[in-house]
Amino acid sequence: MQLCPIADLTPGVVTRIVRPDVPVPLALVKVGERVFCIDDTCSHETASLSDGWLDGHEIECPLHESRFDLRTGRPDCPPARRPIRTHVVQVVDGMVCVDATSLAPTAETAR
Amino acid sequence: MTTIAVVGTGLAGVRAAEALRADGYDGRLVLVGEEAAQPYDRPPLSKQVLLGKCESQDIALTDDDLRAVLDAEWLLGTRATALDPASRALTLADGRNLHADGVVIATGARARTLPGMPRLRGVHTLRTLDDAHRLREDLSRPGRVVVVGGGFIGAEVASSARALGHEVTIVEYEQKPLLRQLGPDAAGILGRLHTDHGVALVTGVAVTGLVGEDGVRAVELSDGRSLPADVVVVGVGAVPNTEWLTGSGVACDNGVLTDERCRTTVLGVVAAGDVAAYRCRGGRLRIEHWTNARDMPVIAAGSLLATLRGQDPTGQPVHDPLPYVWSDQYGVHLQIAGRPGVDDVLELVSGSFDDSFAAVYRRDGEISGVLAVDSPREFGRLRRDLRSAWSIR
Ligand SMILES: Cc1cc2nc3c(=O)[nH]c(=O)nc-3n(C[C@H](O)[C@H](O)[C@H](O)COP(=O)(O)OP(=O)(O)OC[C@H]3O[C@@H](n4cnc5c(N)ncnc54)[C@H](O)[C@@H]3O)c2cc1C
Numbered sequence: 001m002q003l004c005p006i007a008d009l010t011p012g013v014v015t016r017i018v019r020p021d022v023p024v025p026l027a028l029v030k031v032g033e034r035v036f037c038i039d040d041t042c043s044h045e046t047a048s049l050s051d052g053w054l055d056g057h058e059i060e061c062p063l064h065e066s067r068f069d070l071r072t073g074r075p076d077c078p079p080a081r082r083p084i085r086t087h088v089v090q091v092v093d094g095m096v097c098v099d100a101t102s103l104a105p106t107a108e109t110a111r
Numbered sequence: 112m113t114t115i116a117v118v119g120t121g122l123a124g125v126r127a128a129e130a131l132r133a134d135g136y137d138g139r140l141v142l143v144g145e146e147a148a149q150p151y152d153r154p155p156l157s158k159q160v161l162l163g164k165c166e167s168q169d170i171a172l173t174d175d176d177l178r179a180v181l182d183a184e185w186l187l188g189t190r191a192t193a194l195d196p197a198s199r200a201l202t203l204a205d206g207r208n209l210h211a212d213g214v215v216i217a218t219g220a221r222a223r224t225l226p227g228m229p230r231l232r233g234v235h236t237l238r239t240l241d242d243a244h245r246l247r248e249d250l251s252r253p254g255r256v257v258v259v260g261g262g263f264i265g266a267e268v269a270s271s272a273r274a275l276g277h278e279v280t281i282v283e284y285e286q287k288p289l290l291r292q293l294g295p296d297a298a299g300i301l302g303r304l305h306t307d308h309g310v311a312l313v314t315g316v317a318v319t320g321l322v323g324e325d326g327v328r329a330v331e332l333s334d335g336r337s338l339p340a341d342v343v344v345v346g347v348g349a350v351p352n353t354e355w356l357t358g359s360g361v362a363c364d365n366g367v368l369t370d371e372r373c374r375t376t377v378l379g380v381v382a383a384g385d386v387a388a389y390r391c392r393g394g395r396l397r398i399e400h401w402t403n404a405r406d407m408p409v410i411a412a413g414s415l416l417a418t419l420r421g422q423d424p425t426g427q428p429v430h431d432p433l434p435y436v437w438s439d440q441y442g443v444h445l446q447i448a449g450r451p452g453v454d455d456v457l458e459l460v461s462g463s464f465d466d467s468f469a470a471v472y473r474r475d476g477e478i479s480g481v482l483a484v485d486s487p488r489e490f491g492r493l494r495r496d497l498r499s500a501w502s503i504r
Contacts, residue, residue, distance in 0.1 A: 063446075078122075078172070
């Protein structure tokens with residue numbers, strides 16, 4: 001599934017993807033030359049991680065300051081305990097793409 | 112084998128245990144908690160729990176994975192009643208003794224009550240899960256609710272009671288709610304939140320009596336008025352749980368006194384969370400906020416382990432965080448950082464004071480605090496500015 005042109009991403013800036021054809025809100029982050037894709041919703045409460053602070057490979061939830069590693073989705077401290085999902089990104093013909101099956105909502109993400 | 116006892120199984124106690132294990136402590140770990148319930152998080156009590164939007168299991172602070180990592184003995188439903196400074200032995204309410212090489216005091220605070228008031232059905236404080244369940248039960252019937260105290264807990268309870276369809280009045284002793292914490296401008300803005308949502312705000316008066324035989328019927332005010340009430344919630348602050356330390360040699364004065372590294376006046380005893388009044392910037396701070404209870408035990412655990420290992424304590428990190436608190440009221444999310452003074456000037460940065468906004472406090476031109484309503488991104492940016500100013504001060 002195509003998300004956006006890679007040229008639209010600025011390093012250090014989080015891009016939020018909310019579209020009817022994308023099952024869950026996503027956050028895209030370019031760090032160096034790599035692009036990371038995570039679920040945008042914090043695993044603790046309904047906060048949008050794309051509103052959070054980015055520091056290297058970590059993104060901090062804007063409400064309660066749990067930091068998630070963009071590579072593994074793991075939080076560093078409570079209140080979040082559960083990891084957020086990370087999605088494998090491929091750049092095809094200048095478009096950022098993820099596997100649609102990896103985006104399907106689960107019982108966890110529906111909370 | 113070494114034994115460390117953590118007294119109090121709220122957020123600070125659980126985090127201390129977690130930090131001890133993360134720091135490599137592999138001795139015996141005993142957690143003593145007065146509440147019989149498995150450790151849980153308090154912020155949802157006045158919000159989601161009252162609204163019936165979440166249940167006990169949703170606010171658990173531990174899960175199987177964490178309990179396995181902690182590998183602790185849990186003495187729940189057990190109060191510590193004394194600490195002997197010489198042997199560092201704890202006396203438990205059931206008469207048992209527990210010897211410990213190191214002790215973490217994480218006994219938190221309890222809700223303050225109105226002095227000299229009769230005990231009537233329908234009158235509540237809100238600190239524990241039991242409190243929340245009892246209050247929720249009373250709010251399940253139609254009735255008039257009077258909230259005494261316009262602080263964060265009072266405001267959240269009023270908001271939840273209103274959402275449940277009750278007629279709600281807040282009685283606040285100051286001229287505006289949160290006046291001393293946030294200054295007149297912000298207090299005015301947050302006060303309007305109540306009235307905009309149909310909650311009556313009665314300010315500048317004290318509660319002088321509670322009327323009723325069995326259940327409460329009315330609240331009497333210092334200006335002679337009497338407010339009819341079926342449910343009264345008293346939200347007038349919290350008192351640190353330090354009485355059990357009498358005679359222990361652990362110095363207390365509105366909280367357990369600690370140094371910058373969370374050490375008390377007794378070697379091998381540290382304190383963290385709502386109960387701890389720590390030394391900071393030449394003064395003392397006792398912070399009753401969630402984030403402090405999350406972060407302070409990590410420092411306390413580090414300094415306790417250094418003591419037990421005979422290491423130089425000055426090599427350990429100090430506790431000097433930028434204070435941070437959030438609150439959810441009437442569907443809006445408030446965030447406050449720093450310790451703004453009452454006379455600091457509130458300056459709008461983005462949005463509008465009538466709606467969502469981010470604002471800073473300034474003292475002599477310098478940023479001293481950040482206040483945001485439904486503006487998490489902007490709050491994060493401004494908090495960074497404040498953090499730099501805070502760390503050089
Ligand atoms: C209703 C409510 C809503 C809140 N909402 C927010 C919010 O939105 N944002 C925010 O930043 N903060 C909020 N807070 C504050 C936050 O919850 C506290 O700062 C935090 O709970 C402090 O944790 P603690 O572990 O230090 O103390 P506590 O949570 O008080 O835990 C202490 C524990 O020690 C036990 N204990 C006491 N004495 C003994 C003894 N002698 N022996 C054994 N056990 C003992 C107590 O029973 C208790 O279980 C809220 C608090 C309440 C009550």
